[in-house]
Amino acid sequence: MTRIDAKFAELKAASKKAFVSYIMAGDPDYQRSLEIMKGLPEAGVDIIELGVPFTDPMADGPTIQLAGQRALAGGMTLEKTLQMAREFREDDDTTPIVLMGYYNPIYNRGVERFLTDAKDAGIDGLIVVDLPPEEDDELCIPASEAGLNFIRLATPTTDDKRLPKVLENTSGFVYYVSITGITGAAAAEAADVAPEVARIKAQTDLPVIVGFGIRTPETAQTIASVADGCVVGSAIVGEIAKGAPVSGVLDFVRGLAEGAHRA
Template identity: 75%
Template structure:
């Protein structure tokens, strides 16, 4: 059992609220302050973005966040240090590192997995590694005790779905819209049959992200899924220069909406 497994097991019927922030945005200290405040704001699982120069699924808000973090000197090692600093005060809230394979490959998979475990990372979402490449990172991560969380999308048909679910652990992340993050609003009516289709083939929780920007939308999605994920709306507030207190107040409103479903 990982911290992610424990979290979903202890929600007592509530949906999970998962918040995404970019590590090091707009700088290390401000980012750490925000991340440290997420659990008290009601966040059940933290998605910590790994800054990367050439994203493939990120919309403009998250791309700008990555650029701000990189300009502030953020690296994979610094991202793990941020997680390590968070763990000094919180030993229970799961952290999922979300990003791309290139920085992990450059560090070396065995070295990375050891460092990630030591830093308190619980799971990985690596969007540019398909199931056909499971030997690269997914299987070694699972063997090291890290959950490897896969994305399913509206274009993941019944023929493809078993491959996506193979070796996936922790939860399944359903991308509610086609396209990049922050591009459109998610519709619970459209998402519900897709969540049901995935849940018919797995016992894992199914959480929905992309296109959730308000507490009302988070509540609607949480009513038909095991969790809602918000990233771009939070990152946009950070990018606008809002204070950590205001960012965390907004996060709390999203968490409250999700938990009220």
């Protein structure tokens, strides 16, 4: 059982929905990024998604693209992202960490070395948005064998024919993308999301977490109420981009978490 599996078991026992937050590693700089990360669990975050900055983030909208550019300009790398996780783990051995990014940095490091290093750093799961199920032998299956959850995205365009393939080797949870398009592009609507979550849950026992288009505590509550929880990324990254102090960012996150936990 991974930390992700344990967290969902704990939430289910408490009849509570999950709140997942995304931050870009190294944004606005290494130290403040680490400080924000360390404060997320106390702010109510159940699972941390840690973005790995990449030069060509095709699934991300402008807010997260700019965060990645700031991080890269500050010298952030995959190695430094893993170092952030190591430093986080010095004080917190229970909050799950999911690395979210693209395959190129992993490929450059070498899959075997990356998986060993990620496991040693305390990473629990991976979301690699540009590796389809047809390439599961490349990373998904080796990651699962190494004890890491490989979390797959389902979208509004994932039809009933495609869905079983998407779910085949997925573990930890299913990330349902609530809108068609890039991150931060539109607002999520519970009325649209609910039947899609039900459709996915009819084919898997995994929790379904909804992301994209959630910016307020109210939306976090309504979306979490029709799923097993929700993810917020662009709205949090946007607060960081505004230059909000660490305490301000964490207060913003706390409001979102409270919204999700009211669901």
